Amino acid sequence: MWQSVLALALVLAALAWLLWSMLLPRAVTDRLRRLAGRPFPAAPTGCGTCGGCGSRTAGKTCR
Amino acid sequence: MSAAAAALRIALVGNPNCGKTALFNVLTGSRQKVANYPGVTVERKLGHFVSPAGARVEVLDLPGTYSLRSHSPDQAVTRDVMLGRFEHEAAPDVVVCVVNATNLRLNLNLLLELRRLNRPIILALNMMDVAEQRGCRIDVAALAAGLGVPVVPTVAIRRGGTAGLLEQIDRLLPTLARQPGACDWAEPSAGELRGFRREVDRILADSLLTAARPPELTRRIDRVLLHPLAGTLFLLLVLFLVFQAVFTWAATPMDLIDAGMTALQEAVRNTMPDGPLRSLLADGVIAGVGSVLIFLPQILILFLFIQVLEASGYMTRAAFLLDRLMGGVGLHGRAFIPLLSSFACAIPGIMAARTIENRADRLVTIMIAPLMTCSARLPVYTLIIAAFIPARRVAGGLIGLQGLVMFALYATGIVAALAVAFVLKRTTLRGAREPLLMELPPYRWPNPRDVLLGLVERARTFLWRAGTTIFAIMVLLWFLASWPAPPEGATGSAIDHSLAGMIGHALAPLLAPVGFNWQIAIALVPGMAAREVLVAALGTVYAMSETGEALQSTLAGALAADWSLPTALALLAWFVFAPQCVSTLGVVRRETNSWRWPLIMFGYLMALAYAAAFVTFRVASALLGG
Numbered sequence: 041m042w043q044s045v046l047a048l049a050l051v052l053a054a055l056a057w058l059l060w061s062m063l064l065p066r067a068v069t070d071r072l073r074r075l076a077g078r079p080f081p082a083a084p085t086g087c088g089t090c091g092g093c094g095s096r097t098a099g100k101t102c103r
Numbered sequence: 104m105s106a107a108a109a110a111l112r113i114a115l116v117g118n119p120n121c122g123k124t125a126l127f128n129v130l131t132g133s134r135q136k137v138a139n140y141p142g143v144t145v146e147r148k149l150g151h152f153v154s155p156a157g158a159r160v161e162v163l164d165l166p167g168t169y170s171l172r173s174h175s176p177d178q179a180v181t182r183d184v185m186l187g188r189f190e191h192e193a194a195p196d197v198v199v200c201v202v203n204a205t206n207l208r209l210n211l212n213l214l215l216e217l218r219r220l221n222r223p224i225i226l227a228l229n230m231m232d233v234a235e236q237r238g239c240r241i242d243v244a245a246l247a248a249g250l251g252v253p254v255v256p257t258v259a260i261r262r263g264g265t266a267g268l269l270e271q272i273d274r275l276l277p278t279l280a281r282q283p284g285a286c287d288w289a290e291p292s293a294g295e296l297r298g299f300r301r302e303v304d305r306i307l308a309d310s311l312l313t314a315a316r317p318p319e320l321t322r323r324i325d326r327v328l329l330h331p332l333a334g335t336l337f338l339l340l341v342l343f344l345v346f347q348a349v350f351t352w353a354a355t356p357m358d359l360i361d362a363g364m365t366a367l368q369e370a371v372r373n374t375m376p377d378g379p380l381r382s383l384l385a386d387g388v389i390a391g392v393g394s395v396l397i398f399l400p401q402i403l404i405l406f407l408f409i410q411v412l413e414a415s416g417y418m419t420r421a422a423f424l425l426d427r428l429m430g431g432v433g434l435h436g437r438a439f440i441p442l443l444s445s446f447a448c449a450i451p452g453i454m455a456a457r458t459i460e461n462r463a464d465r466l467v468t469i470m471i472a473p474l475m476t477c478s479a480r481l482p483v484y485t486l487i488i489a490a491f492i493p494a495r496r497v498a499g500g501l502i503g504l505q506g507l508v509m510f511a512l513y514a515t516g517i518v519a520a521l522a523v524a525f526v527l528k529r530t531t532l533r534g535a536r537e538p539l540l541m542e543l544p545p546y547r548w549p550n551p552r553d554v555l556l557g558l559v560e561r562a563r564t565f566l567w568r569a570g571t572t573i574f575a576i577m578v579l580l581w582f583l584a585s586w587p588a589p590p591e592g593a594t595g596s597a598i599d600h601s602l603a604g605m606i607g608h609a610l611a612p613l614l615a616p617v618g619f620n621w622q623i624a625i626a627l628v629p630g631m632a633a634r635e636v637l638v639a640a641l642g643t644v645y646a647m648s649e650t651g652e653a654l655q656s657t658l659a660g661a662l663a664a665d666w667s668l669p670t671a672l673a674l675l676a677w678f679v680f681a682p683q684c685v686s687t688l689g690v691v692r693r694e695t696n697s698w699r700w701p702l703i704m705f706g707y708l709m710a711l712a713y714a715a716a717f718v719t720f721r722v723a724s725a726l727l728g729g
Binding site for chain 2: 042043044046047050051053054055057058061062
C-alpha cells in the first residue's frame with residue numbers, strides 16, 4: 041500500500057513538473073505565478089528551456 | 104529608486120573577436136561562452152560587479168560590430184542599446200570600447216564613431232600580452248591624447264589583467280552626475296568612414312611606436328591548413344579522428360557507468376519488496392535515466408574536441424575551406440558558424456544565424472540547422488550502433504567500423520542540409536550570394552581552464568536535464584506502461600495491456616511500413632521533448648516488456664534480440680532528419696516571428712525522416728532479408 045501511495049505521489053509530481061516547465065504556455069504560468077503572489081520574471085534569455093548549448097543562463101531569466 | 108536602478112551601467116562594445124566576452128566574464132564572474140572566432144555573442148548579456156571603490160556596476164556585453172550602421176540582427180542589438188533605442192532600456196552611462204591591441208588600425212574606426220554618442224568612453228586595449236609578444240609598443244598617453252578618451256591596457260585572460268580598467272571606472276564616477284551631451288550620431292557616409300580611417304592613421308602615427316609583427320607561425324600553419332587540397336584533407340582527418348575517439352576513448356567510462364546502473368537496479372530489486380514503487384525505481388527511473396547517463400563520456404569527449412578547435416582559431420579556417428562548397432549550394436559564407444554551433448544543439452545555431460544580414464539567407468540557415476547532428480542524437484546513434492554494428496576494425500585494422508558508421512551519419516546530415524539549402528535557394532528563398540568576409544584570428548593555445556569549465560558546464564547541463572525533464576518523463580512513461588494492470592489470467596508482459604501499450608499498438612500501423620515496432624512507436628512520442636529521451640524511453644519500455652533472463656540484459660542486448668538490422672538502420676535514417684525537439688521549433692518561431700517557418704520545418708523534416716526510413720528499411724530488407 042505504502043509503495044502505491046509513494047509511486048502515485050511521484051507520478052503526480054512528475055506530471056506537475058512537466059506541465060509547469062514544458063507544456064503550459066508562458067502566459068498561463070505567468071498568470072498562475074501572479075495569482076500565487078510570486079515574483080514575476082521578465083522574458084528569458086535566448087535559449088528557452090533547452091540548455092543544450094551548455095549555457096549557464098539557459099532556461100533562466102536575465103534580469 | 105532601487106539599488107539596481109542606481110547602479111552605473113557600462114557597455115562593452117568592440118569589433119568581433121576582440122575579447123569582450125572574456126572581459127565580461129572576468130569582470131562579472133560569469134561563464135559566458137568564449138571562442139577564438141567572430142560572432143560568438145549574438146545577443147546582449149547582462150552582469151554585475153562591485154568596483155574597488157564600492158560602486159555597483161551593471162555590465163552589458165554586446166555583439167561585436169565594426170560600425171553602428173550594421174544591419175544584421177545581432178549588430179542591430181548593439182546599435183539600439185548604444186543609441187538608447189533598445190526596448191525598456193536606457194543608453195549606458197559609460198561605454199567601454201574594447202579593441203584588439205594587435206590590430207588598432209581596424210579597431211579604432213569604431214571608437215571614432217562611438218565618440219559621436221557624446222557619452223563617457225574608456226578605451227580598453229585588450230590582448231596587450233599578445234601585442235607585446237609580437238613586438239608591439241604603444242604610447243598609451245599619446246593614444247589617449249590623440250583620441251581624447253582614457254586608455255587602459257587589459258589582458259582579459261590574466262588574473263589582475265583588468266585592474267587598470269576598474270581604477271578608471273572608479274575615476275570616472277564623480278564626473279557622471281553631469282548630463283551627457285546630445286547624441287550626434289547619424290549613419291556615417293562613405294566619405295565620413297574614409298575620414299575616420301585617415302584620422303586613425305594620424306593618431307597612430309604619433310602613438311604606435313612599433314607595429315605588431317604579423318603572426319609568422321599562424322602564416323606558416325595557414326599555408327598548409329588553408330591549402331585547397333591539403334587543408335581539406337586535414338579537415339576531414341580531424342573530423343574522422345574526433346568520431347573514432349568518441350568511440351574508443353569513451354568505452355571504459357561507459358562500461359563503468361553501465362555497471363554502476365546495473366548494480367543500482369539490482370540493489371533496488373533485491374532490497375525492496377515487490378510493488379509499484381520498486382517497479383517505478385528499477386524499471387522506470389534507473390532503466391530509463393540510466394540508459395541516457397551512460398552517454399555522458401561520449402558527449403564530453405566530443406565537446407572537448409569542439410572546444411579545443413574553437414579556442415585554437417581553427418574553426419574560422421574550416422569556414423574558409425568550406426565556403427566554396429557552401430557557396431555552391433547558395434549558402435551565405437556566414438552560415439558556417441551557425442551550422443557549426445548546431446552540432447552542439449540546433450538552438451544556439453539558429454540564434455547565431457542573426458549574424459546574417461539578408462533575411463532569405465538567414466531563413467535558409469535556420470531551416471537547415473536541425474539537420475546538423477546535435478549532441479542529443481549521439482545517445483541514439485551510439486545505442487543502435489553498439490547493438491547492431493560489430494566492434495571490429497577495417498582497412499587493415501586502421502579504422503574502427505563503429506566510428507566509421509557514426510562518421511557516415513554525421514556526413515549524411517551535412518549532405519542533406521546542403522541539398523535542402525540548394526532546393527530552398529532555388530525555389531522559395533532566392534537571392535544573390537554574398538561573399539564571406541571574416542577575420543582569420545591568429546592561432547592560440549586553448550586555455551585549459553576555459554576548456555575544463557566548458558566541459559563542467561556541459562556535464563552539469565546534461566545531468567540537470569537527465570535529473571529533471573528526462574526523470575519526469577520516465578516516471579510518467581512508467582505510469583502509462585503499468586496502468587491499467589493486466590486482467591486476470593492475461594499472458595505476455597504487463598505493458599501490452601497498459602495505456603502506453605495501447606498507444607504504441609495504435610501508432611504501429613503508421614510506422615510498420617518503415618519497419619518500426621510498437622515499442623519504438625511508444626518511445627518516439629516522449630522523444631518529441633528531446634531526442635535523447637528516446638533512449639531513456641526505450642530503456643523503460645524494454646525493461647517493462649521483458650521477463651525472466653531477458654530482463655537482466657542491457658538495453659543494447661534487448662534491441663539486438665528484438666529488432667532486425669533493417670529496422671535498426673531505418674531508425675538511424677529517421678533520426679538523421681526527424682524534427683524531434685519542441686525547443687528547436689519554439690526558437691524558430693521566436694527568431695522568425697511567425698508560426699509559418701516552424702510548421703514548414705516540422706513538415707519537411709518529418710516527410711524526409713519517413714521517406715529516408717522507408718527507403719532504408721525496404722532496401723536493407725531486400726539486400727539483407729527482413
